[in-house]
Amino acid sequence: MALELPENVVVSKLDSLANWCRKNSLWPMPFATACCGIELMATGASKHDLARFGAEVFRFSPRQCDLMIVAGRVVMKMLPVLQRIWQQMHEPKWCISMGACASTGGVFDTYSVVQGIDRFIPVDMYIPGCPPRPEQLIQAIIDLQDKIQNEGTITGEEFELKSRQATKRALIELPVIQTPVHLLR
Amino acid sequence: MLKTTTLEAMLAAYPELAVSEFRGGTRVVAQRGKLFETLQWFLCQRGFDLLVDITCVDYLNYRDAKDRFGLVYLLASTETNERITIRVYLNEPELSVPSVVSLWEGANWMEREVFDMFGIVFDGHPDLRRILMPDEFTAYPLRKDYPLQGRGERHNFPVLRRNQA
Ligand code: SF4
Numbered sequence: 037m038a039l040e041l042p043e044n045v046v047v048s049k050l051d052s053l054a055n056w057c058r059k060n061s062l063w064p065m066p067f068a069t070a071c072c073g074i075e076l077m078a079t080g081a082s083k084h085d086l087a088r089f090g091a092e093v094f095r096f097s098p099r100q101c102d103l104m105i106v107a108g109r110v111v112m113k114m115l116p117v118l119q120r121i122w123q124q125m126h127e128p129k130w131c132i133s134m135g136a137c138a139s140t141g142g143v144f145d146t147y148s149v150v151q152g153i154d155r156f157i158p159v160d161m162y163i164p165g166c167p168p169r170p171e172q173l174i175q176a177i178i179d180l181q182d183k184i185q186n187e188g189t190i191t192g193e194e195f196e197l198k199s200r201q202a203t204k205r206a207l208i209e210l211p212v213i214q215t216p217v218h219l220l221r
Numbered sequence: 222m223l224k225t226t227t228l229e230a231m232l233a234a235y236p237e238l239a240v241s242e243f244r245g246g247t248r249v250v251a252q253r254g255k256l257f258e259t260l261q262w263f264l265c266q267r268g269f270d271l272l273v274d275i276t277c278v279d280y281l282n283y284r285d286a287k288d289r290f291g292l293v294y295l296l297a298s299t300e301t302n303e304r305i306t307i308r309v310y311l312n313e314p315e316l317s318v319p320s321v322v323s324l325w326e327g328a329n330w331m332e333r334e335v336f337d338m339f340g341i342v343f344d345g346h347p348d349l350r351r352i353l354m355p356d357e358f359t360a361y362p363l364r365k366d367y368p369l370q371g372r373g374e375r376h377n378f379p380v381l382r383r384n385q386a
Contacts, residue, residue, distance in 0.1 A: 113355045115378055122381060147362050147371025148354065150378075157381045 052185065058102070058128060059184040062091040062177065065101035065125065067118060070108030072135035072167040079170040091177050098124040103180070105173075109137035110150045122157045130184070132176055133159045136166045223247040223303050227267055234266075235259055248306045256309050257319040260294060264324050269296040269305065272325035275332060277339045281365040288312055292341060294321075317342040320349075338363035 041047070068076050079086050086092040095101045098121045110118055122131070133153055136142035139162045141151035153159060160183065161176045168176075222245055231238065231249070238259070239250040251259045263269040273295040280286035288310035297304045309318065320343035321328045332343040333352040340361035343349060351358060358374060360367050 112358075112375055112378075113353075119379070119381055146369055147367070147375060150375055155376065155380065156378050158383045 055185050059181040060090040062089075062103040062130075062181075063093045063095050063101045064091055064103045064105050065098050065121065066094050066096070066105055066107065067121065068105075068107040069110060069114060070137060072107035072137065075167045075170055076105060076107045076134065076173065079173045084170040084174065086174065086177070089174065089177050089181070098122075099126065101125055102129045103177075104129065104131045105134055106131065106138040106153050107134040107167075109142065109144055110153055111148045112150065113148075115150050115153075115156060118153065119157060130160045130180060131158060132161045132163065132173075132180065134163045134173060134176075135168055136164065139164070142166060223305055224301065227303060230267070231262075234262060246304065246306060248308060251307055251309045253309055253311065253315070253318065256307075257321065259307065260296075260321055261324060263296055263305065263307075267298065267303075268300050269298045269303070271297040271299050272321070272327055272331070273297050273304075275321075275328060275335055277335050277341060277363075279339065279363065279365045290316070290339060290341065292318060292335070311341065316340060317344050319344050320346040322346055337361070340364070 066073070066076055078084060080092060080094055091103065098104075102125065104122060104125060106118065122129075131153075133139045137144060137149075138153050139159075141149050143166075145151070150156065154162075161180045163172050163176045165172055228240070228247070232240070235251075235255070237252060237255075241248050241250075249259075274293075275295075276293050278291040278293065280289060280291060290311040292309045292311055294307040294309075295304070296307065311318070318341065320332055322332065322343075323345070329347070330352060332346055333349060335341050336343060336346075336349055337351040337353050338361060350356065354362065360372065360374070362371070
């Protein structure tokens with residue numbers, strides 16, 4: 037079927053459209069527990085201007101956010117709070133672990149400091165550094181945007197479900213069509 | 222710096238106190254049984270109205286140490302600018318001293334911290350709970366026989382996966 041489309045109409049998949057919307061309107065939840073939080077604030081401030089990447093709306097309510105930025109060390113007493121906040125955020129959601137402490141515990145290899153938040157909550161993007169410069173955080177957000185565009189959430193659960201249903205439906209409803217060999221590239 | 226008059230009055234009232242000097246500061250070692258009385262004397266008779274800090278030292282494996290814990294009270298007087306360090310040695314199993322919350326209100330959280338970190342019990346404290354570590358924590362982390370990296374408490378949490386949240 038041939039479609040006559042005007043120049044300003046583009047055909048796309050709904051998934052990539054949704055991903056495109058998601059990646060350009062990330063609302064971060066600042067979970068800033070230590071010195072890295074200062075760099076996080078600097079990133080949001082006018083000089084580095086996170087608004088250029090559509091991620092400037094920091095919300096302090098997890099229900100309004102879809103990107104958790106853990107900036108700083110997380111101690112044993114804080115971890116249940118972190119997990120509670122993560123659970124309160126709506127899908128689809130992503131997590132950036134900012135700095136050595138959030139990613140590995142950093143130099144704080146002690147009894148009370150959790151040795152990397154990825155032991156207990158899923159993390160999409162790690163930023164090395166102590167503290168990482170705002171440019172690194174911005175780079176991480178850009179990389180995360182690419183990831184969102186290509187993969188959705190980290191396991192792509194919602195897309196997985198859809199594609200699983202799609203293959204199932206295809207098996208049930210459609211006859212199998214053999215592609216002629218000369219058409220395979 | 223402690224005034225000579227204070228020092229003399231102290232030795233007249235409590236001749237058993239062991240006094241020493243270090244870099245211009247005066248240190249006193251009190252007996253466990255007479256601790257509360259001594260502290261009260263400093264507050265009521267000499268006007269040491271500021272309890273700067275309560276802290277504790279674990280002397281396990283410390284050279285020449287005879288006692289396990291040294292509980293340290295730092296007092297100051299805002300009137301005369303005098304300062305004094307009062308120390309009391311404690312050994313297991315008698316790790317309890319009377320609480321001084323009735324003398325200085327500010328002792329409340331300091332005693333909770335010492336209890337949390339060293340397991341020293343303050344008798345008569347209005348609310349002796351852990352203050353820094355989670356309530357379910359059982360060890361006393363600043364004791365020298367507790368490993369720096371803990372005994373695995375920091376790994377003991379439920380793991381959240383993508384599909385659980
Ligand atoms: S990584 Fe460095 S800057 Fe960041 S929280 Fe840890 S110690 Fe602070």
